[in-house]
Amino acid sequence: MGTLYVVGTPIGNLEDITQRALRILREVALIAAEDTRRTRKLLQHFGIDTPLISYHQHSRSARREQILRTLQRQDVALVCDAGMPGLSDPGAELIRAALERGIPVVPIPGPTAVITALVISGLPTDRFLYLGFLPRQSSARRKALEEVADLPYTLVVFEAPHRLLESLTDILAVLGDRPIAVARELTKMYEEVWRGTVSQAREHFRDYAPRGEFTLVIGGAEVKETRWDEERVRREMARLLEEGLSRTEAARRVARQSGWPRREIYRMVL
Numbered sequence: 001m002g003t004l005y006v007v008g009t010p011i012g013n014l015e016d017i018t019q020r021a022l023r024i025l026r027e028v029a030l031i032a033a034e035d036t037r038r039t040r041k042l043l044q045h046f047g048i049d050t051p052l053i054s055y056h057q058h059s060r061s062a063r064r065e066q067i068l069r070t071l072q073r074q075d076v077a078l079v080c081d082a083g084m085p086g087l088s089d090p091g092a093e094l095i096r097a098a099l100e101r102g103i104p105v106v107p108i109p110g111p112t113a114v115i116t117a118l119v120i121s122g123l124p125t126d127r128f129l130y131l132g133f134l135p136r137q138s139s140a141r142r143k144a145l146e147e148v149a150d151l152p153y154t155l156v157v158f159e160a161p162h163r164l165l166e167s168l169t170d171i172l173a174v175l176g177d178r179p180i181a182v183a184r185e186l187t188k189m190y191e192e193v194w195r196g197t198v199s200q201a202r203e204h205f206r207d208y209a210p211r212g213e214f215t216l217v218i219g220g221a222e223v224k225e226t227r228w229d230e231e232r233v234r235r236e237m238a239r240l241l242e243e244g245l246s247r248t249e250a251a252r253r254v255a256r257q258s259g260w261p262r263r264e265i266y267r268m269v270l
Contacts, residue, residue, distance in 0.1 A: 002029070002075040004098045006091070008110015011082040012187035014045055016111045022046055024108055029074035032067050034081050034089055050077075057090045064094055071103050083112045088132040088158060113186055113215045114156050120193055121154075121181035121217035128154040134167055141167060145174040155218040161210035168202040171218065179219040185212040227259035230268070237269050 005024050010016040025031060025048050032055040033039035039052060055063050055078070070076055078085045078094060084107075085091035098105050114130050129148060134157050135141045148155060159167050164182075171180075175198070182194040182201050190212065194204060198218070228236075233254060240250035247266060255262040 001103060002071045002073060003104040003106055004071055005077045005106050005108055006085050007077045007079050007108040008084045009042060009079050009082060011111045011113050016187060018110060021108050021110055025050055025077055028077040030070055031077045031079060033079050038081055039079055064097055068097060068101060071098060084110060116186050117183040117215035117217050118156055122195055123154045123179060123181060123217055123219050128156055131155060131157045133158045138166060138170055141170050142174050145170060149175055150221050152220040154220050157216045159214045159216055161212060164205055164210040164214055168198060172198045181217040183215045233258050233260055233265060
């Protein structure tokens with residue numbers, strides 16, 4: 001049985017490819033590529049002549065079976081247009097199908113616009129939520145944003161240039177005027193990272209027409225510190241004790257939610 005190698009490729013600058021990725025692309029029997037024309041340019045640049053097969057959203061079903069048959073005997077590398085396969089592209093379905101059939105899947109890490117944009121955004125990186133591409137329609141887009149509006153995590157989304165202004169308008173309406181970093185053409189000749197607020201970003205890209213591939217990094221919701229009143233603490237403790245929790249465990253749970261020190265809660269119910 002072969003192995004499916006999930007190979008990260010450059011998101012722009014060809015020098016970002018790893019030596020391991022180049023070796024795997026030379027050694028496998030077949031490369032499944034989202035866009036064979038783009039991947040062929042990469043292979044030609046590095047003198048690699050491994051056979052290519054297309055695997056994209058319009059050819060997934062029949063082509064997936066063909067690739068899985070090859071994997072019964074030989075190794076295959078999966079690549080996308082840029083970055084790591086499986087993020088907002090049909091490669092995720094091939095990976096799942098291979099795993100379901102017991103085929104080994106090995107990652108060959110490489111560049112990704114998500115992490116690249118996040119770490120240079122200047123926004124918190126300890127907790128973040130990747131949303132992929134926002135929905136095309138404004139109503140669906142606003143609904144998706146409403147689902148994460150109260151979360152304190154930094155948000156990372158992809159957007160096409162012709163929808164950027166509409167998305168910024170919806171982000172402003174639903175999430176408010178949060179800090180944002182707008183990254184475009186990362187690692188390419190015209191790389192740019194614009195930082196400011198959502199309203200300022202909208203004004204900027206009204207004056208300067210959006211071009212290229214965009215990754216938006218948006219600040220999370222502010223966490224409001226609210227301390228429960230004493231009566232609420234007593235009610236919650238009573239409920240948890242009725243459920244059979246010990247005083248210690250109940251006090252620990254209420255302390256996490258209420259803003260009260262556990263020792264004070266424990267004394268309150270003694």
